Amino acid sequence: MFAHHALGATNFDLHPTLRPYGESIVEKCDGLPLALKSLGTSLRAKTNEEDWEELLNSKIWSLKDEGGILTALRVSYQELSACLKQLFAYSSLFLKDYVFEKEDLILLWMAEGFLHKLTTGDPMEMERLGEIYFNELLSKSFFEYVDDDKSLFVMHDLMNDLAIYVAREFFLRLDLEMKNKYEGDTLKRCRHMSFVRERYMVCKKFKEFESANSLRTFLAVPVVSRNSLELFFLSNKILVDLLPQLPLLRALCLSKLMIDEIPESVGDLKHLWYLNLPQTRITHMPDKVSNLYNLQTLIVFGCEMLKKLPDSFLKLKNLRHFDIRDTPLLKNMPLGIGELKSLQTLSKIVIGGENEFGLSRLKNLKNLGQSLSIHGLEKLQNGDEARVANLSQMSLRELELEWSEVSNIPAKQTLAKEVLDVLKPHRDNLKNLEIKSYEGIDFPKWVADPSFERLTDVSINNCRNCEFLPPFGQLPSLKKLYVGNMGDVKEVGSLFLGTGRAFPSLEILQFFDMPMWEVWSINGCALDAVFPCLETLHIEKCPKLVQVSREALPSLRVLSIVKCDYVLLKSVVCVASSVTKLSIGRISGQEEEDVQEEEEEDLTLWGGFGSEQEEEDVQRFPTSLLPLSSSLTSLSLIGFKKMESISEGLQRLTSLQQLFIIGCPQIQDLPEKLLPSLLSQYFSNINQELKEKMESRSSSYWPLLSRFLAFNIMIE
Incomplete structure (x- = not known):
């Protein structure tokens, strides 16, 4: 293991002079896999004996394990650069087993000023630098993937202990077990603090924190493995009394707390760079938030009661990330959004409203490189309004386009296709595309253009005027496809497959609520040329689908058929030779004679x-x-x-x-x-x-x- 992580080899045959050092290091690690991996990666690409000898003879080995921290892990920590040490210590604010996303941690690093600009002129320089640092810590096992999910991360318990150990008095984690471990002038020295959400949080718990006037970070973190539906109530008086006492605050997170409002005093926190209020019950944002000219990140994701933002964002010139996903009551965009040239994330815009927000205001946002959701496209009068937005200049990763209703008026159907055609995004970075309630009768060619080589997730929903699906089979990297509420589609066949090898990367395919769908044919293609990687197939509410060509699905493991005809079930089962999980619900048309007849067929065995x-x-x-x-x-x-x-x-x-x-x-x-x-x-x-x-x-x-x-x- 140590040779693998240090040399990328299974042994020391190519570097025999390093073997004695490696054996001695392994012995000092007592065979602990985490220590071997961490120290091994710290030596990656170092083949000089001096480097290995320096690590082996480090004075830290002679120290006793302090606070239960293994010496080998402390050696690994000491090998980090000063910047990486600081970034790793910050993660001491997280509980053990706390699952986080890379982007969330990078935004916090930015807010604390840990990612310094190098004045290269790259508008996304800090984010890119944060990703480089994160990946380096990941490669050295300070962070780990959560199982096979490459988007979520966690710290090993021993690494979490190490982070607390090296963070010392400048970091404080107020959790259920440690809440009484601060005394004297600890709070005055503290710079970064997190607290665990509890059912009821009252003023007394936070009273002493009014003396922590040097605090830069105030984060609410969840208890791991608790009921996701549990509610957490924070007294509004806590925020009213506490926030004015924290004038140096740079990062404030009140995630998933049952709070109805944010005090106006939040607008006086001139040093605030990060304001995170997701899934709270707030109905409006204080107008004084618009005075936070240093603010880089503003998150109100999932605030289902939110109706009003500050009238103007003109002063928020440094805003880079603005996440307002899942805010159904928010119908108006603040003035000045189109002037925020540093914006990289604008997760949602609503066309129209009291401020008459138009797509043309997006033309200056050339740095949008994360996600963008556009609602209310039916309000556009012509394609020129969409063309001015010039989405092709933005390096978007995620794009959602939504019409509010589906019209049967031919003129609107034609206009919808024109609008969708000119909203073609830049093809180099797009990974996720979602189209909702599209009014056209067919899709522009770009929607399934194989030049979108990084497009992995596509969803088209409630496009009820469309009679045929685009040739999604041509997308070379497509892994997940959802098709739902397509009321006029009767046949899915060769057009859906496109030309060449169809769906070479598709792993998950879902069809939902297609009442007129009758035929699904993949005939005419070689057996190994269609769905070679498909692992999950879900078909629901497609009652007329009975004609299915019997071509093999060699990689299928999970099959779900709900509210469909029994003939479909029999047809798909016959070609699913590797299914390990089969889910069936409300199958119509099953007669006793069908059962007897089916028992005589030569079906393939599966294991679940x-x-x-x-x-x-x-x-x-x-x-x-x-x-x-x-x-x-x-x-x-x-x-x-x-x-x-x-x-x-x-x-x-x-x-x-x-x-x-x-x-x-x-x-x-x-x-x-x-x-x-x-x-x-x-x-x-x-x-x-x-x-x-x-x-x-x-x-x-x-x-x-x-x-x-x-x-x-x-x-x-």
Whole structure:
């Protein structure tokens, strides 16, 4: 492991002189993987013996482990540059297991002044520099990915301990376990503070912080692994009393707190660079916020009650990131938005309103490089209004375009296509495209142009006038495609696939609410030329779709079919040779003779099944839907209102580990042969007789279930 991270090799054969140093370092690390990885990456690209000898002979090795901090990790920390040490210490404000996004941490670093401009003339210099520093800390294991999600990060518990250790007295984390660990003049020395959100936060808890008048950071952070629906209430008096005592504050985060308003005094925090108020209950922003001329980041994402912003943003010349996603009541844009030439993120704009905001005001925002959402496109009178915005000059990563309604008037349909055509974004950076309620009858060519080589996510929704889907199969990097509420689409075929190898990278495909869709054909293409990487397919509310060409889906693992015809289910199952999870709900057209006929077909085996079928007429488990496999590990039965028996056909599932039965009140027995292999089970809304059998010590089920410490049984 150490050789891999230090030399990019499995051994020291190419660098034999470094082997003795490597062996000694591994010995000092006591074989701890995190320490080996961290120290190994610190030596990456260093092949001089002097560098390895210097690390091995560092005086820090001779120090005792202080505060439970492993010496090897302290050595790794000492190898960081002064700037990286500062950035890492800042993460001591986060709780253990706290999951964060790279961009969020970089914005905080910027607010604290940790990312200094190099005067290169690059308007996004600080953000790029922050990303370089973050990736370096990531490569040295100070941060880690959350499982396989490359957009979320976490700190190892030992690294979190190290961050607290090196942060010393200038950082304070007021969590449920540490809230009483400050005394004397600790608060006066403190520069950066975070506090854990609690159910009720009263004035007494924060009273002493009024003396922390050198505080630069005041962050609300969540308790990890708590109910995401839990509410956190902060007394408004706390903000009224506390904020005036923190004149040097640079970063203020009150995320997800149940507060109704922000005191006007926030506008007096002249040094404030970062104001984060997402998912609060505020209805308006104080007008004095417009006086925060140093403000770089303003976030009101998810403030569903927010109706009003300050009338003017003309003084916010340094604003770089303005996130107002998911604010449905916000109908007016403040004056001056179009003059903020430093803006990189403008997550939403609303055309029209009291200030008559027009797309032409975007023409000066050449640095927009994050996300942009445009609402109210139906208000445009001609394509020239959209053309002036010149989206092609912006290096956008995410773009959402939305009309408020779908019109059947031909003139509006023609205008909609003209508008969408001139709103073509720059192709080099776009990764996410979403189009809602588009009024046109077809799409401009750019929507599926293969020159958009970085486009990975596409969603088209409620475009009810369109009869055909664009050739999305031509997009070389497309990984996720959502198509919903397309009322006039009857056939999805060769036009959808485009030319060449279709959907070479697509992993997730979702169709929703397409009531007129009848035919889905991929005939005419080579078996390995269509959906070679498709892993998840979801089809819902497509009742007329019965003609599906039987071409292979070799990579499909997850298949979900809800509120569709039984013929579709049979057709797709036949070509899904590798499915490991199957979800079915409200399948129509299933007759008993269909079941018998299906049992005679040669279907491919799969290793997992999750049924959400709600057919009330099914009295026994429809084994035709499950070519039974001994490798099956998970089974869910939900909503079989009249099913009485599940033993038949399930006795061969000897590898089953999870069994969930919900909403099946007539089931009278369980397949006894599969019970010994279960690791977990959950039963809800089952009949009283079966419940008594499972709980009775004299029943045949008891020896098979009593080995569990607990199993859940609920009667509704």
